[in-house]
Amino acid sequence: MPTGHGFLLIVKIKETKMKEISRLEQMLSQGRITRREFMARISALGLAAAVSPALLVNSARAEKPKKGGHFRLAIQGGATSDPADPALITSTMPQMMNYQSRNTLVEVDNNMQPVPELAESWEASPDAAKWVFKLRKGVEFHNGKTLDSKDVLFSIDRHRAKDSKSAAKPLLEDIIEIKAEDKYTVSFALKRGSADFPFLVSDYHLTIVPDGTTDFRDLMGTGGYKLLQWEPGVKSLAKRNPNYFKSDRAHFDEVEIINVPDVNARTTAIITGQVDAINRCEKKTFKLLKKTPGVQAIESQGMKHYNFVMLCDVPPFNDVNVRLGLKYAIDREQFVKQILRGYGVEGNDHPVSPINRYHNNDLPQRTFDPEKAKFYLKKAGLSDHTFDLHVSDEGFPGAVDASMLYKESAKKAGITINPVQVPADGYWNNVWMKKPWCAVYWSGRPTEDWVFSTTYAENAPWNDSHWKNKRFNELLGEARAELDNDKRRQMYYEMQELCHNDGGTIVLAFVKDLEAVRDNVRFGKRATNMDLDGWRAIERWWFA
Numbered sequence: 066m067p068t069g070h071g072f073l074l075i076v077k078i079k080e081t082k083m084k085e086i087s088r089l090e091q092m093l094s095q096g097r098i099t100r101r102e103f104m105a106r107i108s109a110l111g112l113a114a115a116v117s118p119a120l121l122v123n124s125a126r127a128e129k130p131k132k133g134g135h136f137r138l139a140i141q142g143g144a145t146s147d148p149a150d151p152a153l154i155t156s157t158m159p160q161m162m163n164y165q166s167r168n169t170l171v172e173v174d175n176n177m178q179p180v181p182e183l184a185e186s187w188e189a190s191p192d193a194a195k196w197v198f199k200l201r202k203g204v205e206f207h208n209g210k211t212l213d214s215k216d217v218l219f220s221i222d223r224h225r226a227k228d229s230k231s232a233a234k235p236l237l238e239d240i241i242e243i244k245a246e247d248k249y250t251v252s253f254a255l256k257r258g259s260a261d262f263p264f265l266v267s268d269y270h271l272t273i274v275p276d277g278t279t280d281f282r283d284l285m286g287t288g289g290y291k292l293l294q295w296e297p298g299v300k301s302l303a304k305r306n307p308n309y310f311k312s313d314r315a316h317f318d319e320v321e322i323i324n325v326p327d328v329n330a331r332t333t334a335i336i337t338g339q340v341d342a343i344n345r346c347e348k349k350t351f352k353l354l355k356k357t358p359g360v361q362a363i364e365s366q367g368m369k370h371y372n373f374v375m376l377c378d379v380p381p382f383n384d385v386n387v388r389l390g391l392k393y394a395i396d397r398e399q400f401v402k403q404i405l406r407g408y409g410v411e412g413n414d415h416p417v418s419p420i421n422r423y424h425n426n427d428l429p430q431r432t433f434d435p436e437k438a439k440f441y442l443k444k445a446g447l448s449d450h451t452f453d454l455h456v457s458d459e460g461f462p463g464a465v466d467a468s469m470l471y472k473e474s475a476k477k478a479g480i481t482i483n484p485v486q487v488p489a490d491g492y493w494n495n496v497w498m499k500k501p502w503c504a505v506y507w508s509g510r511p512t513e514d515w516v517f518s519t520t521y522a523e524n525a526p527w528n529d530s531h532w533k534n535k536r537f538n539e540l541l542g543e544a545r546a547e548l549d550n551d552k553r554r555q556m557y558y559e560m561q562e563l564c565h566n567d568g569g570t571i572v573l574a575f576v577k578d579l580e581a582v583r584d585n586v587r588f589g590k591r592a593t594n595m596d597l598d599g600w601r602a603i604e605r606w607w608f609a
Contacts, residue, residue: 130607136317137340139331143324145298149281151272152231155493165603167272167286171263175592177511179263193258200249204310207291214245219276233270235518235525257546261512289315289604316607335581346579348406363580367593368418368509370575371461377569378531379501390441394475396433404463412572415564416516423513423557438478451481459489460504498529508595513557530569537563585609
């Protein structure tokens with residue numbers, strides 16, 4: 066047996082190789098390399114024997130999907146107050162149900178690109194101010210009605226109505242007119258060019274429903290599954306639509322979604338085989354879950370971010386000095402290490418993720434600085450103020466622990482933060498956008514225009530910090546219409562800087578999605594724009 070420095074060197078080499086195996090396993094599970102490439106690289110390391118045979122079986126995704134089975138999905142993200150109207154959906158359970166039963170004109174694929182869904186094609190005018198979409202023919206709603214232009218006009222226009230409460234309303238503010246050119250052609254005339262318009266009509270709020278719909282509880286749509294029953298905040302059951310226009314999707318016979326808020330209960334359910342997939346795995350035990358027989362533990366870096374959001378029109382958060390002081394009082398590095406267990410990267414007080422096209426890499430990372438925090442709070446005259454922070458793990462997983470970590474770091478700056486724990490049920494109706502300071506997660510969006518229009522624009526229904534910045538809103542419109550890529554990048558860079566310095570959102574981190582599925586579940590390359598394969602796992606996945 067080797068001893069001394071020789072032994073340490075061998076251990077170091079083995080550690081390095083095992084880390085490389087772990088990295089390659091992740092690449093294989095995400096579809097970034099093939100099984101053949103994986104085996105070639107592992108063999109080159111001389112450690113093929115260290116790879117679990119189950120991984121090689123479970124990661125072989127080239128097989129042809131087959132129909133059948135009852136898929137059980139246990140998730141966190143549902144409430145008894147969940148609506149069925151796509152305009153008003155906020156939590157994960159109805160979001161998943163919305164996509165299982167309804168479709169949009171355009172789908173964002175697993176490469177974060179817009180691809181045809183109910184529209185079979187589209188084209189734009191040279192200035193991108195007019196877009197024409199050709200609809201698929203022969204698509205049927207669950208009640209047998211054939212999809213046509215009138216359904217699209219109704220479904221989109223209801224979000225644009227003067228009294229609309231839809232979160233998609235700001236995405237559509239540049240539309241002057243929607244017109245049915247014929248039974249299967251719809252045109253959009255815009256106030257100005259919109260380079261990302263196909264992305265916008267993929268928004269999950271803009272799923273297409275039959276013309277004249279007033280009752281949304283049956284989730285009537287054109288999607289792969291028909292709703293059989295739904296108890297909001299508890300569970301739902303749906304069966305496959307035999308007339309689904311996508312022959313290569315909707316493989317399960319039935320789909321059951323169960324709202325399980327407790328992460329330990331979800332973990333037990335996946336380990337014991339009571340369910341086939343779960344979301345939001347416990348970060349503390351995820352490494353152990355990876356080693357669990359019969360389970361595939363999956364991690365992927367997406368655009369989801371965890372925030373502490375302040376209402377900028379409510380004292381004391383209407384003072385930018387308070388907002389800056391609190392931004393400097395949080396130790397994001399410790400948050401990533403302790404709360405996220407390393408499954409994420411530090412945020413920088415704007416919502417554009419590192420994987421977005423126009424992420425501002427030039428903006429210095431804000432770090433924990435007790436002296437600056439103290440300086441800004443003193444400037445605001447609130448050095449002795451107690452700040453109530455309303456939290457629940459429904460806001461984001463680990464929010465309660467994060468608030469305690471924040472409380473301790475803020476103490477070093479002489480700032481008093483009082484974490485107030487609130488119930489998970491009803492959180493999005495009773496706390497979010499109601500309390501002056503609370504925990505919030507956002508799934509992110511594929512384009513900068515989309516994420517800014519949804520959550521930071523002055524008139525956005527989901528502007529959850531009530532932030533108003535004239536320069537930001539001017540740039541938002543200009544960047545949307547700008548077709549020159551370099552000019553557009555500079556505009557989005559400036560907008561991120563404005564959020565960073567003036568906004569009311571403390572972006573703690575961009576987190577990895579941690580999910581687990583049973584080893585008989587199959588899928589292709591997974592989308593990362595939302596969790597659970599872009600919220601489309603139900604129609605994209607199948608059983609071996």
